[in-house]
Amino acid sequence: MxxxxxxxxxxxxxxxxxxxxxxxxxxxxxxxxxxxxxxxxxxxxxxxxxxxxxxxxxxxxxxxxxxxxxxxxxxxxxxxxxxxxxxxxxxxxxxxxxxxxxxxxxxxxxxxxxxxxxxxxxxxxxxxxxxxxxxxxxxxxxxxxxxxPCLGCKDQPCLEACPVNAFTSNVYRVDQCMNYLLNDTGTSCRRQGCEARRACPVAREFTYLLPHAKFHMDAFVKSHH
Ligand code: SF4
Ligand code: SF4
Structure with a gap:
């Protein structure tokens, strides 16, 4: 090292x-x-x-x-x-x-x-x-x-997982995402982090711990409040 x-x-x-x-x-x-x-x-x-x-x-x-x-x-x-x-x-x-x-x-x-x-x-x-x-x-x-790894990822589950289709035509619709996050604090995105990110099969062993994911999500929501 x-x-x-x-x-x-x-x-x-x-x-x-x-x-x-x-x-x-x-x-x-x-x-x-x-x-x-x-x-x-x-x-x-x-x-x-x-x-x-x-x-x-x-x-x-x-x-x-x-x-x-x-x-x-x-x-x-x-x-x-x-x-x-x-x-x-x-x-x-x-x-x-x-x-x-x-x-x-x-x-x-x-x-x-x-x-x-x-x-x-x-x-x-x-x-x-x-x-x-x-x-x-x-x-x-x-x-x-x-x-x-995205090149060989036929089904692209990351795109399917977003409940409000915030990723369309290679653009991230942050307004769409944020409306969803602000309107319901009980959604799985708010509790455990972005569902699109969680759906990716690559490097799953490095998925953020729940309190870590929630920390970032809370900070993200706060920054747009
Ligand atoms: S699920 Fe992961 S590997 Fe597949 S396209 Fe999305 S980011 Fe790439
Ligand atoms: S946080 Fe939830 S709503 Fe926002 S992009 Fe990720 S999956 Fe979609």
Missing amino acids: SQIQGLLKPHGLLLLGAMRISGEDRVPDVAESRPARQLLLIGNGGSSFWQVFRHSPEFCEGLADPLDRWSKRVGETLATELGGRAIFPFDGPPYLPFLSWARKTGQVLASPVSMFIHAKFGLWHAYRFALAFSEQQDDFPAEAEFKS
């Missing part, structure tokens, strides 16, 4: 992808006169960080945006320790192009349900922050490619 992976482990975080940086990637410099050369995308695979996060001060003190504040603390600490720079998907506007970076790692591909599908974790992953370095970190392979 690399030094970085060793440092991520106690937080339940994982290296979800790595990329070499070129000019058009819009990655901020690590520091003055230190342009970024490699970016590591850090996040959770399944509920890997949930037990750590739910016992953290950020979660327990009951203030707004506990996961963003936890990510900030952990990301900044690791960046200082490793001599890199932490970059966060929620800092903005303007927001930095995390999804383009994710694609460039070669570890994720598009799915029909407006989420990336990851080579190992399927739909059950999320990015918490990125770490930028001015030198290539030796231990990580650069971009790798994988074949999308």
Whole structure:
């Protein structure tokens, strides 16, 4: 295990992808006169960080945006320790192009349900922050490619599962989804997370734990209230 992976482990975080940086990637410099050369995308695979996060001060003190504040603390600490720079998907506007970076790692591909599908974790992953370095970190392979499981998924149960057909013609109708979520707090989407995501047969072993899924769902609904 690399030094970085060793440092991520106690937080339940994982290296979800790595990329070499070129000019058009819009990655901020690590520091003055230190342009970024490699970016590591850090996040959770399944509920890997949930037990750590739910016992953290950020979660327990009951203030707004506990996961963003936890990510900030952990990301900044690791960046200082490793001599890199932490970059966060929620800092903005303007927001930095995390999804383009994710694609460039070669570890994720598009799915029909407006989420990336990851080579190992399927739909059950999320990015918490990125770490930028001015030198290539030796231990990580650069971009790798994988074949999308969606290509061989004939029945596409993810699309069938949404009770309000929020995914039509490759567009996510967030208004349709949100109306449904706001009008009935007892639906299975509200209690256990998005049914479309849960219907995917890929990487089922990484399905979020129920309290973790509900945490995200509550935050999602609150952000549109
Ligand atoms: S259910 Fe099939 S099409 Fe939908 S995300 Fe999963 S693998 Fe892709
Ligand atoms: S949360 Fe429920 S209503 Fe919204 S997209 Fe997912 S399955 Fe559809």
